[in-house]
Amino acid sequence: MAETKELHWLSIGEASQLIEKKELSPLELTRAVLERIRAVDGRLKAFVTLLDKEAEAAARTAEESIRRGHYLGPLHGIPVAIKDLYDTAGVKTTSCSKLRASYVPKEDCAVVRKLREAGAIILGKVTTHEFAFGFDSPPTRNPWNLDCTPSGSSGGSGSALAAGMCLGATGSDTGGSIRAPAAVNGIAGIKPTYGRISKRGVAVLSWSLDTTGPMARTVKDLALMLRVIAGHDPLDETTVDILVPDYAAALTGEIRGLRVGVPKNYFFDDVQPPVAEAVRAAIKALESQGASLVEVSVPNSEYLLPTFFSIVIPEAASYHQKTFRERGHEYGEDVRGLLETGEVFLATTYITAQRSRMAFKNAFRETFRGIDVLATPALPVTAAKVGQATYRFRDREEPVFGAFARFCCPFNLVGLPAVSVPCGFSPDGLPIGLQLVGKPFDEASVLRAADAFERTTDYHTRRPRL
Amino acid sequence: MIQAQRVTGQDVDHVAKVAGVNVAAQDREDIAARLSELRTAVMQMAGRIPADSGPSVIFDARWED
Numbered sequence: 001m002a003e004t005k006e007l008h009w010l011s012i013g014e015a016s017q018l019i020e021k022k023e024l025s026p027l028e029l030t031r032a033v034l035e036r037i038r039a040v041d042g043r044l045k046a047f048v049t050l051l052d053k054e055a056e057a058a059a060r061t062a063e064e065s066i067r068r069g070h071y072l073g074p075l076h077g078i079p080v081a082i083k084d085l086y087d088t089a090g091v092k093t094t095s096c097s098k099l100r101a102s103y104v105p106k107e108d109c110a111v112v113r114k115l116r117e118a119g120a121i122i123l124g125k126v127t128t129h130e131f132a133f134g135f136d137s138p139p140t141r142n143p144w145n146l147d148c149t150p151s152g153s154s155g156g157s158g159s160a161l162a163a164g165m166c167l168g169a170t171g172s173d174t175g176g177s178i179r180a181p182a183a184v185n186g187i188a189g190i191k192p193t194y195g196r197i198s199k200r201g202v203a204v205l206s207w208s209l210d211t212t213g214p215m216a217r218t219v220k221d222l223a224l225m226l227r228v229i230a231g232h233d234p235l236d237e238t239t240v241d242i243l244v245p246d247y248a249a250a251l252t253g254e255i256r257g258l259r260v261g262v263p264k265n266y267f268f269d270d271v272q273p274p275v276a277e278a279v280r281a282a283i284k285a286l287e288s289q290g291a292s293l294v295e296v297s298v299p300n301s302e303y304l305l306p307t308f309f310s311i312v313i314p315e316a317a318s319y320h321q322k323t324f325r326e327r328g329h330e331y332g333e334d335v336r337g338l339l340e341t342g343e344v345f346l347a348t349t350y351i352t353a354q355r356s357r358m359a360f361k362n363a364f365r366e367t368f369r370g371i372d373v374l375a376t377p378a379l380p381v382t383a384a385k386v387g388q389a390t391y392r393f394r395d396r397e398e399p400v401f402g403a404f405a406r407f408c409c410p411f412n413l414v415g416l417p418a419v420s421v422p423c424g425f426s427p428d429g430l431p432i433g434l435q436l437v438g439k440p441f442d443e444a445s446v447l448r449a450a451d452a453f454e455r456t457t458d459y460h461t462r463r464p465r466l
Numbered sequence: 467m468i469q470a471q472r473v474t475g476q477d478v479d480h481v482a483k484v485a486g487v488n489v490a491a492q493d494r495e496d497i498a499a500r501l502s503e504l505r506t507a508v509m510q511m512a513g514r515i516p517a518d519s520g521p522s523v524i525f526d527a528r529w530e531d
Contacts, residue, residue, distance in 0.1 A: 307511060309504055310508050325487060344485055352509065
């Protein structure tokens with residue numbers, strides 16, 4: 001294990017306490033993280049654009065401000081990385097596509113604006129799958145095994161966090177793009193309730209499924225970031241005007257009486273054995289902390305994945321329609337194939353999928369009458385090797401895209417909040433994620449359960465050898 | 467059965483013409499397979515929900531204010 005006391009390994013919670021007490025300078029912290037990036041990112045390639053000078057200047061300003069007594073809160077002076085899907089004023093925002101190679105937004109997106117207002121230090125932009133349409137983030141590698149991908153689409157964020165190249169990061173999640181990289185990189189990530197965080201200024205993949213959200217190394221750090229970036233945005237009509245609670249205050253470590261749903265079907269089918277074992281053990285750990293386990297079943301589960309694809313594909317094709325017709329050959333091969341599919345997709349299939357989605361929403365509403373959170377594997381598998389196309393289960397091959405979306409996308413379909421937290425490692429040293437899902441806008445319970453679990457383990461403190 | 471026939475690469479080509487797009491020749495068979503699979507699954511699921519149930523996302527003529 002690497003030394004865990006180095007500044008770049010501090011959590012946001014730890015660093016913010018030191019900064020508030022003026023025992024740690026934001027400039028010192030930012031320089032330590034930039035030094036870490038210089039040391040390891042040549043191998044990991046998580047950063048698309050490094051804003052080292054700007055970050056140092058912002059850290060100096062933060063330091064001055066705090067010295068004068070203007071401490072803004074737990075993100076003040078904290079170095080964070082931004083997924084390259086998020087607009088950043090005056091900084092290239094490429095969506096990791098040739099098509100946006102020279103796009104420089106004039107304004108920050110809503111989330112980046114909130115982060116800056118809270119005093120966070122923007123280190124730079126990190127990779128995404130092209131336009132977030134895939135579970136890989138080339139050329140970025142997984143710090144736990146450089147032959148593996150960091151998944152995606154927020155793979156740059158996952159890799160950067162796991163390697164100590166930032167203390168927090170932003171992600172976006174349409175079918176698992178925060179939770180999958182969180183799981184395979186051994187960090188935490190939350191897809192909040194649809195409508196909880198503004199998406200204004202973040203490139204669209206699918207209007208009715210997209211969510212933005214935080215990624216970090218601890219659940220408390222997710223809570224601190226979520227408090228800052230959540231909230232109604234009058235300029236994003238999908239956001240909901242509902243109170244944003246103090247999520248960190250909800251992390252009491254106390255989960256006695258919490259009703260944890262354990263799926264009888266679907267979520268443990270075709271799961272790699274080490275993943276199933278780790279997740280079952282995590283569920284037992286929740287029980288031993290006083291949670292009560294409730295068996296639940298998910299009706300029509302075999303149709304979750306096709307319903308998801310029947311929505312995301314045509315919505316993405318609609319967003320890209322003009323560009324695709326003019327410059328279709330400039331998309332990567334996989335994204336081009338998906339957009340072509342969307343162009344020839346029947347409207348009736350799309351609308352019928354939206355009708356099915358309502359049935360799934362009603363089914364989950366019923367399920368959540370008897371439980372507070374649902375526990376599942378975040379993914380059925382550990383990280384894929386670079387270039388790997390499929391996973392093998394007993395009697396079938398499953399494409400990587402399907403395997404990574406299978407357990408995550410149901411909660412984009414129904415809009416519920418879901419977190420992935422580290423819950424173990426496979427025998428070959430790859431991280432495994434536990435997914436905890438909550439009721440609409442009840443991110444607090446999801447984070448409370450995840451934090452209570454995290455307190456019983458050391459998975460989130462383990463570091464990859466680089 | 468309305469959905470008995472599988473979509474072929476040639477079908478994709480025809481629909482692409484209707485849509486006014488070019489679909490790369492090497493992608494047609496994959497797209498055909500994907501369309502067949504999704505259409506079949508979505509129609510099977512539709513058979514399990516009430517015939518008059520609407521979508522969760524409604525595009526209608528409401529004004530917000």
